[in-house]
Each structure stands twice: as C-alpha cells, then as structure tokens.
Amino acid sequence: TILAIKIIADATKAAKGFRQAEKETSKFERGLKKVTPAAAGIGVALTGAAVIATREASRLQQSAGATASVFGKQSKQIEKLARAAADGMGLSRSEYQETAAVFGAQLKNMGLAANQLVPTTDRLMKLGGDLAATFGGSTSEAVAALSSLLRGERDPIERYGVSIKQADINARLAAQGQSKLTGEAKRAAETQATLALLTEQTSAAQGQFARESGTAAVAQQKATAKFKNAAAALGTSLLPAVTAAATALAALAGWVEKNQTAALAIAGTLAVFAAAVFAANVAV
Numbered sequence: 451t452i453l454a455i456k457i458i459a460d461a462t463k464a465a466k467g468f469r470q471a472e473k474e475t476s477k478f479e480r481g482l483k484k485v486t487p488a489a490a491g492i493g494v495a496l497t498g499a500a501v502i503a504t505r506e507a508s509r510l511q512q513s514a515g516a517t518a519s520v521f522g523k524q525s526k527q528i529e530k531l532a533r534a535a536a537d538g539m540g541l542s543r544s545e546y547q548e549t550a551a552v553f554g555a556q557l558k559n560m561g562l563a564a565n566q567l568v569p570t571t572d573r574l575m576k577l578g579g580d581l582a583a584t585f586g587g588s589t590s591e592a593v594a595a596l597s598s599l600l601r602g603e604r605d606p607i608e609r610y611g612v613s614i615k616q617a618d619i620n621a622r623l624a625a626q627g628q629s630k631l632t633g634e635a636k637r638a639a640e641t642q643a644t645l646a647l648l649t650e651q652t653s654a655a656q657g658q659f660a661r662e663s664g665t666a667a668v669a670q671q672k673a674t675a676k677f678k679n680a681a682a683a684l685g686t687s688l689l690p691a692v693t694a695a696a697t698a699l700a701a702l703a704g705w706v707e708k709n710q711t712a713a714l715a716i717a718g719t720l721a722v723f724a725a726a727v728f729a730a731n732v733a734v
Contacts, residue, residue, distance in 0.1 A: 506544065506682035513547035520554040527568045528554075531575075539579030539659055540589045540671030542678035546575060549593050556600045561638030570645070577652060579659035581610040583668060589659075599648070600641075612651045619643045 518525040528550050535546035553571045562570060578593035585592075595606035604614055622643040623629045631639050662668045 503681045503684040510544040510682040513544045516551035536675035542675040560641040583658040583662045584655040
C-alpha cells in the first residue's frame with residue numbers, strides 16, 4: 451500500500467512537471483514563430499549582400515586584369531582614374547576599367563600612339579558622362595555608343611547629336627594633305643580625324659556632367675557607382691573563401707567522376723542517414 455501511494459504521488463508531480471514543461475515550450479514556440487520571419491529576412495538579406503559583394507569584387511578583379519593586359523605599365527594610371535570615376539562620371543571602378551580596356555584596345559588597333567592611350571581613353575570616358583547628362587540615359591550607354599563609333603558603327607552615336615560620315619573623315623584628311631596615306635599611317639590619321647570631329651561636334655555637351663552634379667539623375671548615378679565600389683571592397687575579403695570553396699567543389703567533382711561506384715555508395719549511406727534523422731524528428 452505504501453508503495454502504491456508513493457507511485458501515485460511521484461506520478462502526480464511528474465504530470466505537473468510535464469504540464470509546466472509543455473506550457474514553457476508553448477511560450478517558446480510562440481516566441482520563436484514571431485522571431486523566425488525576421489531572422490529569415492535578415493539571413494536572406496545577408497546572403498544576397500554577400501552574393502552581390504562577391505560578384506562586384508570578381509568583376510573588379512577581372513577588369514584590373516584587362517587593363518593590365520591592354521595598357522601594360524600604364525594600367526596603374528587607369529586604376530587611379532577609376533577611383534575617381536564615381537564622382538567624375540557616375541561609373542564604378544569596375545565599369546570604368548572594363549570600358550577603358552575596350553577603348554584602349556580599339557585605339558591601339560587604330561594606330562594611336564602609346565603615350566596618348568591613357569589621356570584619350572579618359573577623355574572619351576568623361577565625354578560619355580557629359581553626353582548622358584545632356585541627352586539622357588546612363589553614362590554606360592553613352593560610352594558604348596562612343597565605342598561603336600570607333601568600330602565604324604556610327605548609328606548609335608547619332609542619338610547624342612553626333613553625325614560623322616566617312617566622307618567627313620576623307621575631307622578632313624584631304625584638307626590636311628593626308629589623303630594619299632596608306633596602311634597604318636592612314637589608319638592613325640583617320641583615328642585622329644574621327645576624334646577631332648567628335649570633339650568639335652560635342653563641344654556644347656562637354657563639362658555637362660559636372661554642371662548637373664546637383665540633379666537627381668546625376669546624384670543617382672553617383673550613388674549607384676559608389677554602392678558598387680563599396681560592394682567590391684567588401685567582396686574582396688570574401689573572394690579567398692569563395693575561391694577555396696569553388697576549388698574544393700571542382701576537386702570533388704573530379705573525384706566523383708573518377709570514382710562513381712564509391713560516390714554512389716556514399717550517397718546511399720547519406721540518404722539512409724537522412725531518412726533516419728527525418729523519422730526521428732517525426733517520432734519526436
């Protein structure tokens with residue numbers, strides 16, 4: 451009898467303890483449900499920020515490689531100019547370096563002297579910002595139109611009030627006594643004539659980006675460029691980890707390709723383990 455009474459008393463205490471535990475667990479669960487959406491939102495935001503930062507850092511890294519390849523020892527000058535591009539023309543460092551590499555390669559192929567590559571490239575980049583501020587659109591679009599002009603595609607630049615025909619270039623060469631040039635000399639003379647005509651026809655727009663520095667459109671371009679620069683700076687510290695992870699995944703992929711039987715066995719084992727964990731969670 452004494453034993454029976456003891457069991458009943460202990461069971462009563464246990465039941466009370468279980469009820470208290472259930473009550474506390476319910477409170478915790480309710481609190482957890484309130485916090486979970488915010489935590490999930492923060493997690494998604496941080497993950498998205500990390501992705502953007504890594505992408506911008508990788509883009510900056512690649513653009514630096516492109517400028518080094520095109521400009522050689524002069525690439526440090528391009529990198530220095532790129533740091534001021536956000537305020538000067540609304541371009542991020544990577545955008546400036548990417549386009550500068552294209553301009554540099556085009557101008558080199560068109561016979562421009564090596565000592566003129568950097569100043570001419572920078573002048574064209576700034577002109578892109580001025581044309582965008584004058585006629586609307588982004589600096590990137592205007593710079594792309596200028597690049598098309600150097601390739602001989604003259605339609606895109608007409609949006610910005612520029613009309614340069616081959617007949618205009620030929621007339622300029624004739625006036626300078628260069629109409630009989632051939633080969634590289636002719637190509638270089640045509641480049642100079644094209645740039646001269648471009649400078650003349652865009653004289654009214656030159657300096658417009660700086661004059662409109664207080665407008666909403668220019669302020670937005672600057673802010674966007676600076677955000678990309680900040681993201682690239684943050685992502686630079688993440689790149690080693692991302693590179694290491696990519697290298698590890700590549701190595702794993704190579705191992706799986708060479709050891710398919712073992713990989714299947716491991717995958718089967720992991721599947722069984724996952725199923726067991728799932729079943730345990732359901733039981734709990």
